[in-house]
Amino acid sequence: MPTCVECGTRVQNLYTQYSKDNIRLTSCDQCQQFADKYIEYDFVIIFIDMLLLKPQVYRHLLFNRISQTGHGIESNIIRFAILLILFEVYIKWFRLERYCTLYNSLFLQKPLYYQYLYILALCILEFVVFHCCICLALRFYFRNHDKVIRYNYISMALIISSFGKMLLILMVIWEYEQLEYSWLVSIIVLASNVEALSVYLDLSYMKTFLIVSVGIIGRVVAQLLFLQTTFVDIGLDDSPFLRTKWLTL
Structure with a gap:
């Protein structure tokens, strides 16, 4: 299950897709912020946040970008x-x-x-x-x-x-x-x-x-x-x- 990058709470989904280029980010019920803002961020911003050691970006990468059902290494x-x-x-x-x-x-x-x-x-x-x-x-x-x-x-x-x-x-x-x-x-x-x-x-x-x-x-x-x-x-x-x-x- 996806995780809110801000507070670490499990959420049902990260976004709702209305069309190919039209999505709406899901808000977390716990912290009332976007569950995963990095979905719309460019890789450069993600890399900068990794350099800044922000826990949010690691939640995004480890919980929301990697499949949580695998048994090996991607x-x-x-x-x-x-x-x-x-x-x-x-x-x-x-x-x-x-x-x-x-x-x-x-x-x-x-x-x-x-x-x-x-x-x-x-x-x-x-x-x-x-x-x-x-x-x-x-x-x-x-x-x-x-x-x-x-x-x-x-x-x-x-x-x-x-x-x-x-x-x-x-x-x-x-x-x-x-x-x-x-x-x-x-x-x-x-x-x-x-x-x-x-x-x-x-x-x-x-x-x-x-x-x-x-x-x-x-x-x-x-x-x-x-x-x-x-x-x-x-x-x-x-x-x-x-x-x-x-x-x-």
């Missing part, structure tokens, strides 16, 4: 997840080449396909571990509750709210070595993840932050284990500083 969101992983591969590869050049690492002597597959494997591992750790944390938190958690929707909420990674395309415009802003993108993604899960699960920001933190810790541990087993293979074992820099990739 194809559009899967494609978006692949795009996010590729963005992550690009930024990690860019920074790794920068530090490897600085320390004359053997990594750059490897074939390009080896470098790409190496970073791709790391990004996929981080992605899977992050989602799995958050799902496990939710399973533990709600172990004594009757609330049904649909973990596929948790993953979709995390994917949608990770849109901030696309801001890395600004590297094409700005000189990356002079303006280090990847940490800001990470903060935006973290805040968006917390906002989306808080809206979807109806939890406080603090509890949601702790749950997301479990995913972040799991991702860092997985990254360390992955790198620890492959440092010798890519010629990074003699560069302690470079090992530390990997944590910021």
Whole structure:
């Protein structure tokens, strides 16, 4: 059932369509506002509201735009997840080449396909571990509750709210070595993840932050284990500083 984006109350419908180009938005009986104003909004406005971390836009995306009857992940969101992983591969590869050049690492002597597959494997591992750790944390938190958690929707909420990674395309415009802003993108993604899960699960920001933190810790541990087993293979074992820099990739 659709949800009012303003107060979170369930509504019968979001709009009434009189003709192809003539619709009337439904008003919520609880808050007396339009149940979903974003139906008539352009994507640019929706994107801006996502940047502003407005809970209304996440209710629109998570409850009214995604089918609530599915058991998997929608194809559009899967494609978006692949795009996010590729963005992550690009930024990690860019920074790794920068530090490897600085320390004359053997990594750059490897074939390009080896470098790409190496970073791709790391990004996929981080992605899977992050989602799995958050799902496990939710399973533990709600172990004594009757609330049904649909973990596929948790993953979709995390994917949608990770849109901030696309801001890395600004590297094409700005000189990356002079303006280090990847940490800001990470903060935006973290805040968006917390906002989306808080809206979807109806939890406080603090509890949601702790749950997301479990995913972040799991991702860092997985990254360390992955790198620890492959440092010798890519010629990074003699560069302690470079090992530390990997944590910021």
